[in-house]
Amino acid sequence: MSQPLAGRNAVISGASQGLGLAIAKAYVAAGASVLMCARSKMQLDEARREVASAAGTGQRVEAEGADVSSASDVTRLTGRALAIFPQVHILVNNAGVIADGRLGQVNTLTPPGPTSNPTTMSRIPARMPPRTRATIPQITRIAA
DSSP: OTTTTTTTTEEEEESHHHHHHHHHHHHTTTEEEEEEEOOOHHHHHHHHHHHHTTTTTTTOEEEEEETTTTTHHHHHHHHHHEEEHHHOEEBBBOOOOETTTTTTSSSSSSSSTTTTTTTHHHGGGGSOOTTTTOOOOOOOOOOO
């Protein structure tokens, strides 16, 4: 099986279920090491075990409970990512943050206020390898 992400490291928010969990599984199957984060530590630990069961030799599957709407949690998550991985190559910002009944802007790396979710992305890209060409997926869900 081809492993186009071998040697790459990814941080995935909202990774305990749904799309985030599916992305973590797909990245590991493609050879990446992953740091999964979500608010529910219990659910996240179960998801990590599931994803880790598919990891190969040399791949890491780690988990960190974090709420990406909390600056202190994001600081801790960033520190953990940089302690685990020498470089972060891929970020998947899949966690939604809604406050005051409205969704904030998610198309910028500078958060306009507490209703937006690019907090993780505003801290980790500075630590990515120099001259890295990367796509940083920003996944947004809007429910009625």
